[in-house]
Amino acid sequence: MSTPVPSSHITIEENVARLKRFAWLERAAMRTLAGWLPGVPEWDAKNAFGLHVWESADAANTLRARLRELRAHQPERGISPTLQQLAQELDYAQNTAEVIAGVYLIVKKQLLEAYRTHPDSTWNEFDNPTVRVTESLLERTEQQVAWAEEAFAGIAERYPGWQAWADYLAALLASDGGVTGAGAKSEPLPRPAGHDTLLLPWKECQREPHWPIFDPDSDFEPDRKADPEAHRLWRFKHYLNEMTAAETLGSILWMTPEMPWEYQYNVSRHLWDELRHSQLGQIRVQQLGLKIEEVPQVVQIYNVMMRLPAVEQYALLTTVIEPNGMPEKRANREHWEEIEDEISAAAVAYDWSDENFHIRWGQKWTPVLLETYGYKETMAEMRDKMEAWLLENTPVKMQKKMALERSADEG
Numbered sequence: 127m128s129t130p131v132p133s134s135h136i137t138i139e140e141n142v143a144r145l146k147r148f149a150w151l152e153r154a155a156m157r158t159l160a161g162w163l164p165g166v167p168e169w170d171a172k173n174a175f176g177l178h179v180w181e182s183a184d185a186a187n188t189l190r191a192r193l194r195e196l197r198a199h200q201p202e203r204g205i206s207p208t209l210q211q212l213a214q215e216l217d218y219a220q221n222t223a224e225v226i227a228g229v230y231l232i233v234k235k236q237l238l239e240a241y242r243t244h245p246d247s248t249w250n251e252f253d254n255p256t257v258r259v260t261e262s263l264l265e266r267t268e269q270q271v272a273w274a275e276e277a278f279a280g281i282a283e284r285y286p287g288w289q290a291w292a293d294y295l296a297a298l299l300a301s302d303g304g305v306t307g308a309g310a311k312s313e314p315l316p317r318p319a320g321h322d323t324l325l326l327p328w329k330e331c332q333r334e335p336h337w338p339i340f341d342p343d344s345d346f347e348p349d350r351k352a353d354p355e356a357h358r359l360w361r362f363k364h365y366l367n368e369m370t371a372a373e374t375l376g377s378i379l380w381m382t383p384e385m386p387w388e389y390q391y392n393v394s395r396h397l398w399d400e401l402r403h404s405q406l407g408q409i410r411v412q413q414l415g416l417k418i419e420e421v422p423q424v425v426q427i428y429n430v431m432m433r434l435p436a437v438e439q440y441a442l443l444t445t446v447i448e449p450n451g452m453p454e455k456r457a458n459r460e461h462w463e464e465i466e467d468e469i470s471a472a473a474v475a476y477d478w479s480d481e482n483f484h485i486r487w488g489q490k491w492t493p494v495l496l497e498t499y500g501y502k503e504t505m506a507e508m509r510d511k512m513e514a515w516l517l518e519n520t521p522v523k524m525q526k527k528m529a530l531e532r533s534a535d536e537g
Contacts, residue, residue: 140308144306145201148237149186151237159376163372192255215294223282242264297314326377441492
């Protein structure tokens with residue numbers, strides 16, 4: 127009888143353990159990038175972070191689905207304390223360079239290598255669904271790492287001191303056997319000085335210092351019939367500013383970790399949708415002759431909403447602001463179709479479709495948020511409360527309140 131040849135393949139239990147680690151790290155990337163979306167002033171980084179929040183959530187969801195097929199119905203069970211610590215430490219970055227170094231150049235880069243090599247570790251003949259999963263994650267992860275390496279070259283010099291933070295995170299991951307948990311383990315390094323303060327959640331969203339800030343006292347909507355060109359530019363300048371909606375959702379997502387995974391997955395998609403709406407504004411204002419950095423930034427909306435708890439922010443956005451905006455979207459689409467502005471009509475049509483899903487998610491998740499975080503109000507009562515809040519916090523009133531508060535602080 128022939129002697130069995132020792133196998134180099136991992137067991138199904140080892141396979142499950144590795145997939146759990148991959149899913150955990152994708153979730154960690156989602157959370158850190160979401161929380162930091164308002165905190166990075168660099169516009170290109172904001173756009174990339176918003177996309178990668180969704181892509182990381184989608185990767186985690188794909189991995190979690192495969193884990194269920196492998197009879198692992200609790201994908202966060204059994205995650206090592208060190209890997210849990212790493213997820214928390216990623217949030218303690220102090221600037222854009224440190225976020226990119228930690229999330230992309232360490233975690234994502236190692237995930238990329240793991241996705242490339244995992245098919246050789248498992249049984250391709252018996253575990254082809256896992257092979258297909260890891261192969262499907264390759265292209266996105268390659269693109270994320272490529273973006274980070276290019277962006278980092280231009281950003282790192284603005285933030286000296288990032289190397290110590292990167293070394294610390296790399297050593298922490300290595301002390302747990304790397305992304306797979308199967309690598310050689312080494313001693314971790316002490317946390318670098320200057321990283322004891324958690325900047326999340328960001329109370330104010332950040333922009334480049336030279337970018338103009340929106341002044342609601344001088345902002346008037348042109349009549350769409352009397353001056354269609356001015357109205358179109360005005361409308362798409364405001365679309366560009368839906369970046370603040372994406373930033374708000376980033377902070378909401380970061381502040382509500384106790385919610386079910388499906389909620390986190392839906393909010394990450396909602397965030398990406400709002401980013402895409404900002405990008406359709408970015409595209410159109412440039413087509414209409416403006417540079418992005420010339421458009422006044424409506425930071426007041428994010429800044430004042432951050433005075434509310436996350437539950438109330440979510441209810442305000444999904445049960446008040448988005449439903450109230452639907453008639454305007456319909457009117458704009460009909461107007462642009464009437465004057466044969468095909469590009470603008472198409473843009474608002476896709477926005478309109480996205481918003482319908484956001485409203486449905488609000489109907490689904492607002493009651494769960496209220497129950498999870500101990501609110502006594504019904505969803506209808508919370509919606510009425512947020513309607514009243516919005517009436518007292520129009521852009522003009524927001525700006526005046528903030529000006530008075532700044533004067534009081536300075537005095």
